[in-house]
Amino acid sequence: MSNSPESPSRSDFIREVVAADRAAGKHAGRVVTRFPPEPNGYLHIGHAKSICLNFGIAAENPGGVCHLRMDDTNPTTEDPEYVQAIQDDVRWLGFDWQDKLFFASDYFERLYGFAVLLIKKQLAYVDSLSAEEMRRHRGTLTEPGTPSPYRSRSVEENLDLFQRMRSGEFPDGAHVLRAKIDMASPNINLRDPVLYRIRHVAHYRTGASWCIYPSYDFAHPLSDAIEGITHSICTLEFEDHRPLYDWVVEQCETSQRPQQIEFARLNVSFTVMSKRKLLDLVERKLVDGWDDPRLPTLKGLRRRGFTPEALRAFCEAIGVAKRDAVVEVQLLEHFVREDLNKRAPRVMAVLRPLRVVIENYPEGQVEQLEAVNNPEDPSAGRRPVPFSRTLYIDQEDFRENPPKQFFRLAPGREVRLRYAYIITCVGVIKDPTTGEITELRCTYDPDTKSGGPQAQRKVKATIHWVSAPHAVDAEVRLYDRLMLTDPGKIPVEDDWTTHLNPHSLERLSACKVEPSLATVSPGTRLQFERVGYFCADPDSAPGKPVFNRTVTLKDAWARIEKGQPTG
RNA sequence: UGGGGGAUCGUCUAGCGGUAGGACGCCGGCCUUUGGAGCCGGCUACCCAGGUUCGAAUCCUGGUCCCCCAGCCA
Numbered sequence: 001m002s003n004s005p006e007s008p009s010r011s012d013f014i015r016e017v018v019a020a021d022r023a024a025g026k027h028a029g030r031v032v033t034r035f036p037p038e039p040n041g042y043l044h045i046g047h048a049k050s051i052c053l054n055f056g057i058a059a060e061n062p063g064g065v066c067h068l069r070m071d072d073t074n075p076t077t078e079d080p081e082y083v084q085a086i087q088d089d090v091r092w093l094g095f096d097w098q099d100k101l102f103f104a105s106d107y108f109e110r111l112y113g114f115a116v117l118l119i120k121k122q123l124a125y126v127d128s129l130s131a132e133e134m135r136r137h138r139g140t141l142t143e144p145g146t147p148s149p150y151r152s153r154s155v156e157e158n159l160d161l162f163q164r165m166r167s168g169e170f171p172d173g174a175h176v177l178r179a180k181i182d183m184a185s186p187n188i189n190l191r192d193p194v195l196y197r198i199r200h201v202a203h204y205r206t207g208a209s210w211c212i213y214p215s216y217d218f219a220h221p222l223s224d225a226i227e228g229i230t231h232s233i234c235t236l237e238f239e240d241h242r243p244l245y246d247w248v249v250e251q252c253e254t255s256q257r258p259q260q261i262e263f264a265r266l267n268v269s270f271t272v273m274s275k276r277k278l279l280d281l282v283e284r285k286l287v288d289g290w291d292d293p294r295l296p297t298l299k300g301l302r303r304r305g306f307t308p309e310a311l312r313a314f315c316e317a318i319g320v321a322k323r324d325a326v327v328e329v330q331l332l333e334h335f336v337r338e339d340l341n342k343r344a345p346r347v348m349a350v351l352r353p354l355r356v357v358i359e360n361y362p363e364g365q366v367e368q369l370e371a372v373n374n375p376e377d378p379s380a381g382r383r384p385v386p387f388s389r390t391l392y393i394d395q396e397d398f399r400e401n402p403p404k405q406f407f408r409l410a411p412g413r414e415v416r417l418r419y420a421y422i423i424t425c426v427g428v429i430k431d432p433t434t435g436e437i438t439e440l441r442c443t444y445d446p447d448t449k450s451g452g453p454q455a456q457r458k459v460k461a462t463i464h465w466v467s468a469p470h471a472v473d474a475e476v477r478l479y480d481r482l483m484l485t486d487p488g489k490i491p492v493e494d495d496w497t498t499h500l501n502p503h504s505l506e507r508l509s510a511c512k513v514e515p516s517l518a519t520v521s522p523g524t525r526l527q528f529e530r531v532g533y534f535c536a537d538p539d540s541a542p543g544k545p546v547f548n549r550t551v552t553l554k555d556a557w558a559r560i561e562k563g564q565p566t567g
Numbered sequence: 568u569g570g571g572g573g574a575u576c577g578u579c580u581a582g583c584g585g586u587a588g589g590a591c592g593c594c595g596g597c598c599u600u601u602g603g604a605g606c607c608g609g610c611u612a613c614c615c616a617g618g619u620u621c622g623a624a625u626c627c628u629g630g631u632c633c634c635c636c637a638g639c640c641a
Binding site for chain 2: 011012036037038040071073074076077130131134135138139140141142143144145172173175176178185186187188189191194196197198199213215216217220236237238239240241242243262264269275317318319320321322323324325326327328330331334335337341346348372375376416417418419420450455456459462463464527528529530531532533551553554555
């Protein structure tokens, strides 16, 4: 039995587990998920998959809820700026955690209590080995580890030492608290993992009240348990942490027993997805910030004009499975085009203007022609567009010596101006010194006006244009996303940024757009006829309109992959 | 090499013993007063080898390849 294309929501293995648990009455039939980012960077398209999954599963199950939890257990990398940005992005994507916003750092006291419990149960001990010594004791993939000489400290000594770790008696690295599990375990995560480390660093939320911080392996399962999470969905690399996750929850005797389920993280071809590398780009000022439209961050995608709807449709389409996968970046852009095609009003914009004079059109005359806002959506209405004797067309739409497949304007040829008349090119004016074409002389046929008697006359092409005296100057940025020249993995080298295609931004500032765009509200998505999808920059200063290109030109992909210019 | 996972069109994904389906992509055609829009058609897949079975992507056995793990990151 195959999924019909109309099937409302797909069924993946995680949803099957959740459904089975509900049917079996596990967790009293509740479904509680969580999205647990560490606030050490901005969210990107990869996080969108996890957000859609966790919030999606909660929404699909009656009474289901999804928590937003900041996994802020490492004070050295975290920042309130990121906490805010994460919330903005999740909301922008269209999800609501209601009052379920949590912070792992709020659990520090309880976590400490659990640690004391483990010590009392002789399941945790204070180790005083150096990091280097501890690494040596851990063994290797094939050799078992050897117990630390401090492994057999008494409960009293451990309790005393741990308390003094907390009170700040010891410098960073002097001691750690470790779980006492099995130094010979074939699973290295079980060779007495570190539960607490000393870090004399102020935490952005708890300030100086703590100088010991719980590790992920300790804090995460317990945070899940504290919040009553039923299904703790995470990525594949945590698969062999699961025995440890279960051990912590079991040994701490929590009333809730969450279940960890792993899925494959999202990779997008040619796209930089690691937070570390994105941070690198931002810090080295290779981009203008986390919201640079060339970045795959949610902020960057938003600024390019990607819609939350398109991103959600994409996440739905890629599915959830356990195999390593690299989704083609074209699939992402497909969903953006599909969405924007339905909703983006069409407007005329000339990126590289070429002046055209209609010789037989009366000097000083102006006509208001009627343009359709969106042929895909009649309810979008119509608008007037002024036509006059002097126009701009795009340089691309004229060739002095047209090649075989070129059907647009050329000397002696005719072409339709969208919503206006059929014109014929009768002359080409060049700069005498450079030989550059500076102006075209044309004539128009008054009977061929849109809706006029000869309106049905066939011409080979329709081009876009703007009236020169009415045109608005605009800045148009043709972005391509910051692409790697390698489809998936970046080779390990000194500087990974040498694998970036540097030709990802072109600003065109002589652009002329139709007068209706003199004022557009920030964030407005538009389709420039014959050119592509654009977004009025949400963050640009008022004044000259600034538009960011939303999706990359289809023909550009091949060049991007080769690291060639795409403009 | 120890442990944990994974292998289905070029890409992602469905399949749960009974005709391998969908989407992206690509190719071809049509249409159009924008198209990168729309319509029509086509393309290509079960990692390998055995076995069980009337019948195997699915079950069994043995291989192969890929990913993850030796942070006081998450």
